[in-house]
Amino acid sequence: MENLLDILNEIRPDVxxxxxxxxxxxxxxxxxxxxxxxxxxxxxxxxxxxxxxxEPENFNTIEAMLELIRKLQNEQ
Amino acid sequence: xxxxxxxxxxxxxxxxxxxxxxxxxxxFFLPNTIRDLTEKGKLFVRKIDAGLLLLEEADExxxxxxxxxxxxxxxxxxxxxxxxIELPFQNExxxxxxMQEEQISxxxxxLGRNSALMSISSDNLKISVTVPFMDKIxxxxxxxxxxxxxxxxxxxxxxxxFLPDEAELMGKIRCKQVWILKSAGQIAAVLNSSMEKNxxxxxxxxxxxxxxxxxxxxxxxxxxxxYYKERVRTFSHWVDLSNxxxxxxxRVFGYQFIGRRANEYVFKINS
Numbered sequence: 001m002e003n004l005l006d007i008l009n010e011i012r013p014d015v016x017x018x019x020x021x022x023x024x025x026x027x028x029x030x031x032x033x034x035x036x037x038x039x040x041x042x043x044x045x046x047x048x049x050x051x052x053x054x055e056p057e058n059f060n061t062i063e064a065m066l067e068l069i070r071k072l073q074n075e076q
Numbered sequence: 077x078x079x080x081x082x083x084x085x086x087x088x089x090x091x092x093x094x095x096x097x098x099x100x101x102x103x104f105f106l107p108n109t110i111r112d113l114t115e116k117g118k119l120f121v122r123k124i125d126a127g128l129l130l131l132e133e134a135d136e137x138x139x140x141x142x143x144x145x146x147x148x149x150x151x152x153x154x155x156x157x158x159x160x161i162e163l164p165f166q167n168e169x170x171x172x173x174x175m176q177e178e179q180i181s182x183x184x185x186x187l188g189r190n191s192a193l194m195s196i197s198s199d200n201l202k203i204s205v206t207v208p209f210m211d212k213i214x215x216x217x218x219x220x221x222x223x224x225x226x227x228x229x230x231x232x233x234x235x236x237x238f239l240p241d242e243a244e245l246m247g248k249i250r251c252k253q254v255w256i257l258k259s260a261g262q263i264a265a266v267l268n269s270s271m272e273k274n275x276x277x278x279x280x281x282x283x284x285x286x287x288x289x290x291x292x293x294x295x296x297x298x299x300x301x302x303y304y305k306e307r308v309r310t311f312s313h314w315v316d317l318s319n320x321x322x323x324x325x326x327r328v329f330g331y332q333f334i335g336r337r338a339n340e341y342v343f344k345i346n347s
Binding site: 010011012013014020022024026027028031032034035036038039040043048050051052054055056 | 086087090091094099102103104105106107108109162164165166170172195197272273274275309310312334335336338
């Protein structure tokens with residue numbers, strides 16, 4: 001979780017990723033953020049986030065992103 | 077070029093491209109965006125030798141996104157409208173992004189603009205004690221929308237500026253997100269803002285050419301700051317890195333660069 005938080009804070013240091021629960025639904029993260037986050041997570045965790053994974057519920061919270069990472073790592 | 081008519085068709089196209097090794101992309105549309113674009117008939121696909129281009133149709137140009145094979149330089153492309161490709165990055169290019177720049181260049185695009193995000197917390201924002209001509213600055217009214225629309229088009233290149241169309245502008249005016257400064261009965265300056273939860277963002281600050289050099293841009297930004305200071309935690313906006321005047325102004329307020337960058341590459345049909 002800490003590593004993921006570091007990555008997200010690097011991209012958006014102004015966002016409280018620990019407490020925000022609707023990062024996508026509330027428009028806190030925009031499309032540029034998504035591109036950056038997906039690229040960084042793909043590199044950092046050696047996963048491939050696919051178009052099927054680009055659903056708001058996978059990126060609304062840091063916990064959801066962690067869950068997505070674990071799912072993709074397990075699928076490999 | 078073919079119109080994409082549904083989210084399902086979009087997913088199938090992208091999945092096929094990725095299965096064929098086209099994994100380099102600047103495109104991460106969320107489903108709602110795709111649904112919206114396909115319902116309006118504004119999303120198109122072009123299959124090219126190196127992968128897939130997705131063209132989002134704006135009024136006078138396309139925003140182009142891609143899925144490409146790593147390392148494969150596409151052929152030069154032709155379009156019937158001006159086009160822009162956005163490549164966001166953090167601080168500096170990664171090797172992958174450097175390669176993407178080569179691929180973008182191979183398609184016939186050239187660098188149009190370097191942008192960066194400036195940001196500041198509300199707590200650290202510097203607010204002036206008084207704002208000159210504050211009585212001339214107010215929320216725009218619906219009757220102002222046409223003049224505001226023309227001023228924005230006069231001051232900004234639509235390829236880069238994400239200008240609102242008339243309906244969007246009217247919506248923003250109704251939501252009290254647009255300020256105007258009037259001088260001699262004319263709209264001398266406009267500030268178009270947006271707010272998402274805890275962040276206020278300036279989308280555009282425009283000063284009519286005959287009113288420049290009077291500090292109107294700074295005044296209208298001050299009023300925006302005063303309005304949002306107790307309502308948000310953060311202020312942000314994208315700035316053209318060649319606009320040193322704007323950068324200096326925002327620095328006076330305390331804004332800083334936070335590492336988010338974006339390059340915009342353009343293809344112009346008349347160049």
